Amino acid sequence: MNRLLALLRQRCPVCLRGQVFTSLFGMHTHCPECGVKYERETGYFLNSMFIGYAAGFLILAPTAVLLALRDVSIAVFSGAIILETAILTPLIFRYARLIWMHADQMLDPRQPESPVSNLQSSAFLRDQE
Numbered sequence: 001m002n003r004l005l006a007l008l009r010q011r012c013p014v015c016l017r018g019q020v021f022t023s024l025f026g027m028h029t030h031c032p033e034c035g036v037k038y039e040r041e042t043g044y045f046l047n048s049m050f051i052g053y054a055a056g057f058l059i060l061a062p063t064a065v066l067l068a069l070r071d072v073s074i075a076v077f078s079g080a081i082i083l084e085t086a087i088l089t090p091l092i093f094r095y096a097r098l099i100w101m102h103a104d105q106m107l108d109p110r111q112p113e114s115p116v117s118n119l120q121s122s123a124f125l126r127d128q129e
């Protein structure tokens, strides 16, 4: 129940407190509360595109069917679909990523990262170069 609330409030999948987004499409790289890195690996958010695509289809399909049944012109049909897409894109983008991150956290849990471990890992990476 806490996770569902955190998902709806667009919070961190690990600590369920930190904000994920900074602007309409901008994200924090790390959680401001627990320090966990949101993008676990390169291409991590690719799976959220599938969620976004499915959600977009499920949301737009009823509108398309309704407009087709009303036998509207192609201009009205296209305009309505484009307008609905433009309005819903930020919501779909955000919740597709959030659903993916929360599902991934449930399937493969991570612990919150302490600032000390962040420093150690960055020092480790620096030594590797």
Ligand SMILES: [Zn+2]
Binding pocket: 012, 013, 014, 015, 016, 017, 018, 031, 032, 033, 034, 035, 036, 112
């Ligand atoms: Zn967090």
